[in-house]
Amino acid sequence: MAGPTQSRRRFLRTLILAAAGLGGCWRFLTPVRGITPREVAVPAADIPPGGALVLPEHGLAVTRLRDGQVRALNLTCTHLGCRVTATENGFTCPCHGSRFDEQGAVLTGPATRALYQLECQQDGDRITVRLPEAT
Numbered sequence: 527m528a529g530p531t532q533s534r535r536r537f538l539r540t541l542i543l544a545a546a547g548l549g550g551c552w553r554f555l556t557p558v559r560g561i562t563p564r565e566v567a568v569p570a571a572d573i574p575p576g577g578a579l580v581l582p583e584h585g586l587a588v589t590r591l592r593d594g595q596v597r598a599l600n601l602t603c604t605h606l607g608c609r610v611t612a613t614e615n616g617f618t619c620p621c622h623g624s625r626f627d628e629q630g631a632v633l634t635g636p637a638t639r640a641l642y643q644l645e646c647q648q649d650g651d652r653i654t655v656r657l658p659e660a661t
């Protein structure tokens with residue numbers, strides 16, 4: 527039969543183990559500050575004025591327009607889905623020759639729709655792009 531001292535020790539041991547377990551799980555229960563796995567951040571200084579920073583691993587380009595605005599474009603061609611490549615004046619699709627300007631608007635077909643813009647925001651010297659949801 528457990529006395530009051532043993533019962534108190536068992537209670538304290540259980541309490542300590544529960545606190546340790548909860549502490550170990552805490553990092554999985556709280557949101558990560560900063561960027562999420564569905565975002566990518568790039569230094570604003572890496573985007574050339576009037577040019578594009580291409581992130582092939584994410585299939586996107588971050589462009590800085592001549593007026594200083596920043597845009598993020600999905601590099602998937604809106605015609606049949608090939609990957610467009612950055613050029614001096616915008617983007618070109620190697621499959622059927624569609625051309626897009628630096629804002630992603632169609633210059634020549636067969637594509638008829640602009641490149642998809644991704645949500646992005648500048649926070650100081652960092653630009654964060656929200657990646658599209660996986661399909």
Ligand code: FES
Pocket residue numbers: 603604605606607608619620621622623624635636637
């Ligand atoms: S897939 Fe790009 S022009 Fe056809």
